[in-house]
Amino acid sequence: MSQEQVQVLGDDFKIDSLSISFGGLKAVNSFNLHIKPMELQGLIGPNGAGKTTVFNLITGVYVPDSGTMVLNGNSLIGLNPHQISKAGIARTFQNIRLFGDLTVIENVMVSYHMRIGYGYLDLFLRTPRYYQIENQFRENATELLKVMGLEQKRNDKAKSLAYGDQRRLEIARALATEPKVLLLDEPAAGLNTQEKAALMGTIAEIRNKFKTTILLIEHDMKLVMGICEKITVLDHGEVIAVGTPRDIQDNPKVIEAYLGVG
Amino acid sequence: MKIFQVAILLGVVALLWGLNFFFEENINPYILRVIINCGIGMILAMSLNLVNGCAGQFSLGHAGFMGVGAYMSATITTVLNLSPFFQTDLGVGCAIVTGGIAAAIAGYLVGLPSLRLKGDYLAIVTLGFGEIIRICFLNIESVGGARGLSGIPPKSNFFWVYLWVVITFVALLRLLRSSYGRAILSVRENEIAAESMGIDISRYKIVAFVVSSFFAGIAGGLFAHLQSFIDPNSFVFNKSIEAVIMVVIGGMGSLSGAIFGGIIVSLLPELLRVFEQYRMVIFPLILIILMLVRPMGLLGHKEIWEIFRKKASS
Numbered sequence: 001m002s003q004e005q006v007q008v009l010g011d012d013f014k015i016d017s018l019s020i021s022f023g024g025l026k027a028v029n030s031f032n033l034h035i036k037p038m039e040l041q042g043l044i045g046p047n048g049a050g051k052t053t054v055f056n057l058i059t060g061v062y063v064p065d066s067g068t069m070v071l072n073g074n075s076l077i078g079l080n081p082h083q084i085s086k087a088g089i090a091r092t093f094q095n096i097r098l099f100g101d102l103t104v105i106e107n108v109m110v111s112y113h114m115r116i117g118y119g120y121l122d123l124f125l126r127t128p129r130y131y132q133i134e135n136q137f138r139e140n141a142t143e144l145l146k147v148m149g150l151e152q153k154r155n156d157k158a159k160s161l162a163y164g165d166q167r168r169l170e171i172a173r174a175l176a177t178e179p180k181v182l183l184l185d186e187p188a189a190g191l192n193t194q195e196k197a198a199l200m201g202t203i204a205e206i207r208n209k210f211k212t213t214i215l216l217i218e219h220d221m222k223l224v225m226g227i228c229e230k231i232t233v234l235d236h237g238e239v240i241a242v243g244t245p246r247d248i249q250d251n252p253k254v255i256e257a258y259l260g261v262g
Numbered sequence: 263m264k265i266f267q268v269a270i271l272l273g274v275v276a277l278l279w280g281l282n283f284f285f286e287e288n289i290n291p292y293i294l295r296v297i298i299n300c301g302i303g304m305i306l307a308m309s310l311n312l313v314n315g316c317a318g319q320f321s322l323g324h325a326g327f328m329g330v331g332a333y334m335s336a337t338i339t340t341v342l343n344l345s346p347f348f349q350t351d352l353g354v355g356c357a358i359v360t361g362g363i364a365a366a367i368a369g370y371l372v373g374l375p376s377l378r379l380k381g382d383y384l385a386i387v388t389l390g391f392g393e394i395i396r397i398c399f400l401n402i403e404s405v406g407g408a409r410g411l412s413g414i415p416p417k418s419n420f421f422w423v424y425l426w427v428v429i430t431f432v433a434l435l436r437l438l439r440s441s442y443g444r445a446i447l448s449v450r451e452n453e454i455a456a457e458s459m460g461i462d463i464s465r466y467k468i469v470a471f472v473v474s475s476f477f478a479g480i481a482g483g484l485f486a487h488l489q490s491f492i493d494p495n496s497f498v499f500n501k502s503i504e505a506v507i508m509v510v511i512g513g514m515g516s517l518s519g520a521i522f523g524g525i526i527v528s529l530l531p532e533l534l535r536v537f538e539q540y541r542m543v544i545f546p547l548i549l550i551i552l553m554l555v556r557p558m559g560l561l562g563h564k565e566i567w568e569i570f571r572k573k574a575s576s
Binding site for chain 1: 433456
């Protein structure tokens with residue numbers, strides 16, 4: 001039992017007093033976040049509040065001026081983006097960044113590369129190990145695309161997909177890295193009402209199926225309030241409220257940040 | 263499966279060997295020389311395609327690595343006078359491979375600092391490195407300096423050059439059709455996304471650069487043992503530009519496109535000899551027209567068999 005508890009505690013993702021300034025602008029100021037395993041948290045805030053900057057700090061695109069980030073007992077500060085990805089954090093992008101000229105299935109297979117089990121000699125000589133691992137990758141990717149409803153389009157170029165499908169492919173590609181924490185940056189941006197409803201279902205399904213913790217940035221309040229267990233509100237780079245969707249809805253500071261002082 | 267592959271390999275070797283004999287007996291030596299030059303052009307284009315087309319890193323220093331391969335292999339066969347073995351076909355082959363390895367090492371040393379840069383900056387830095395390599399040869403007296411290096415055993419024939427064309431093609435195709443190849447392509451498509459999916463982008467840029475330099479070195483070695491004379495002027499900036507033109511004409515990122523590019527750029531100046539002094543006016547004109555009509559190159563990002571498959575299915 002104690003073993004199990006340690007395991008659960010170990011999968012916590014904890015960020016403490018993370019800060020970064022660009023010139024004189026404090027883009028993110030002592031940001032705190034604590035996510036329990038398999039929790040679905042929302043990160044909201046008005047435009048320019050610093051939400052995407054937080055994602056860029058977590059994924060190592062920016063190096064924070066100060067603060068700590070600990071996943072599974074390991075510090076993530078100072079790691080490169082690809083090392084952070086290997087540590088178990090995956091993300092999608094607000095402005096879609098697919099590998100446009102690769103096929104849908106290849107986009108997903110790129111994410112498996114960090115667990116590659118064959119070397120250059122295997123690929124030049126096409127050894128049995130090469131075939132075995134490539135086939136394994138292809139099977140896994142097909143499975144994943146099935147979950148995301150993209151299986152039929154697996155041999156299409158990623159850039160030829162419809163917008164909603166591109167968003168889903170971004171999620172599939174991130175999931176292929178087998179993340180402990182999945183960061184979704186405005187996954188519903190540009191989707192219509194039906195697509196949004198479908199996406200809400202998919203996100204909930206992903207969490208249960210892949211046992212991953214999800215942190216999501218979203219502007220659509222209905223979506224955030226509907227699926228998130230806990231919400232962090234950011235304004236001008238600072239956390240102004242943390243709590244359940246109900247707490248957040250009634251919080252005067254949040255209302256002020258969104259609507260201004262009445 | 264394995265037996266099948268070995269059979270194909272032997273078949274290809276036998277075919278090239280037979281063609282070699284046939285061409286040497288029945289074809290005028292000038293035309294044979296043009297055909298062999300096309301082969302060297304193909305190797306050069308396919309290797310540069312890996313960096314410029316697949317990894318998306320614009321390099322303008324390819325002639326430098328070709329030079330390293332040429333000088334290294336020629337030093338072994340001609341300058342050092344190690345043993346009569348290096349005058350035989352097999353010895354020259356070993357020397358050419360050594361030249362390729364030397365070029366790969368040079369590629370690693372050049373790539374390490376310069377691949378931190380992007381786009382135009384990278385192009386200028388690689389251009390600079392290419393010139394530095396050439397100037398080095400110009401000033402090393404033991405390899406002839408500005409006089410060049412002559413008396414290199416002329417062992418490159420149709421068989422050896424086209425054997426290397428096949429090796430280069432198969433090796434690069436297999437690299438690109440693997441997880442490592444997808445990693446290289448993902449760097450071209452979107453560096454930030456690639457990094458976020460766990461791809462060490464600097465590492466795969468260097469892998470592309472080193473493999474590319476290796477085959478450029480092979481092309482250089484074959485070139486040296488074809489001409490039996492090399493001097494630093496064989497590897498000037500123009501040669502790098504020629505390689506870039508081959509890749510752009512064929513279609514950036516298309517291996518079969520690079521083969522066509524290599525053939526066109528090697529062949530056209532010869533075909534245009536009938537126009538005498540207007541030759542070098544017409545050649546660029548054809549290139550300009552080709553780029554206006556097909557800005558993505560002959561094949562674009564696609565391979566030739568992909569285009570045919572699509573036609574057949576639709």
